[in-house]
Amino acid sequence: MAKIRNLAACALNRLQKESQLEIPEARIEIRALLRHALGDASPAWLIAHGEDTIGEETRHHFELLLQRRMQGEPVAHILGQREFYGREFAVTPDTLIPRPDTETLVEVALGKIPQAKEFHILDLGTGSGAVAISIALERPHASIVAVDRSHPALVVAQNNGTRLGANNVRFIESDWFSALNNQSFDLIVSNPPYIAQDDIHLQQGDLRFEPLSALASGADGLADIRRISASARRYLNPQGWLMMEHGYNQADKVAEILHQDQYHNIMTIADLAGHGRVTMGQKD
Numbered sequence: 152m153a154k155i156r157n158l159a160a161c162a163l164n165r166l167q168k169e170s171q172l173e174i175p176e177a178r179i180e181i182r183a184l185l186r187h188a189l190g191d192a193s194p195a196w197l198i199a200h201g202e203d204t205i206g207e208e209t210r211h212h213f214e215l216l217l218q219r220r221m222q223g224e225p226v227a228h229i230l231g232q233r234e235f236y237g238r239e240f241a242v243t244p245d246t247l248i249p250r251p252d253t254e255t256l257v258e259v260a261l262g263k264i265p266q267a268k269e270f271h272i273l274d275l276g277t278g279s280g281a282v283a284i285s286i287a288l289e290r291p292h293a294s295i296v297a298v299d300r301s302h303p304a305l306v307v308a309q310n311n312g313t314r315l316g317a318n319n320v321r322f323i324e325s326d327w328f329s330a331l332n333n334q335s336f337d338l339i340v341s342n343p344p345y346i347a348q349d350d351i352h353l354q355q356g357d358l359r360f361e362p363l364s365a366l367a368s369g370a371d372g373l374a375d376i377r378r379i380s381a382s383a384r385r386y387l388n389p390q391g392w393l394m395m396e397h398g399y400n401q402a403d404k405v406a407e408i409l410h411q412d413q414y415h416n417i418m419t420i421a422d423l424a425g426h427g428r429v430t431m432g433q434k435d
């Protein structure tokens with residue numbers, strides 16, 4: 152019977168050496184899979200119980216999870232969840248896997264939303280609902296409309312909203328603004344697809360398992376950002392803000408698009424890695 156510590160070390164070795172994947176966070180991933188196999192053991196429990204032996208059934212369960220990871224499946228899909236802004240969100244192959252980069256979008260948005268006042272927010276392409284729900288829970292007085300054109304994604308988002316107690320988010324099936332009629336907002340946020348459609352990264356790593364419609368956007372990755380920028384003005388209240396996440400090297404281009412569409416006070420905010428990640432502009 153194997154000790155937990157040895158099992159983890161052996162699995163790490165296999166994941167790094169035998170799989171063809173490059174996994175920078177392999178150690179963290181092994182721990183996550185092991186905790187899951189142990190019935191959602193806490194990180195502290197795992198550290199304290201390294202010398203425990205593991206039962207055959209648990210070992211077998213862990214082996215199946217490890218096999219899936221070695222075939223390339225993202226850990227977030229294997230576990231069915233991903234932590235974002237301090238909360239666990241259910242994710243499926245129908246949604247983008249929330250990224251730490253996108254917490255920048257949440258933080259920048261929160262900076263514009265008053266604490267104790269009504270405020271109307273639109274989240275375009277909500278996916279798992281991570282952005283909309285995180286904002287909603289931090290600003291209970293705000294009301295948020297979260298749209299996605301993917302029905303299966305909206306089901307995931309809706310369930311996340313209910314489970315996490317975000318009562319101030321309304322989920323609507325809409326291709327960007329198509330189903331919004333004459334609603335208007337003080338703030339529009341979006342983490343749209345922004346990868347160039349022939350970018351080789353789309354054939355690599357976790358991205359292969361995520362919906363292409365949430366990742367790729369035309370020849371230069373900016374097709375949806377252009378569409379959103381052009382239409383958003385019509386749905387913004389006076390002095391309302393449009394705020395979009397984009398690729399690490401797209402800040403200048405996004406700022407230019409916003410400028411051409413006559414937004415003011417255009418600004419880019421960097422993510423924790425120092426890359427310009429969120430660009431925003433204000434309507435007159």
Ligand code: GLN
Pocket residue numbers: 250252342343344345346358365366367
């Ligand atoms: N940030 C993601 C990536 O580069 C892309 C997400 C998106 O297109 N919105 O993997």
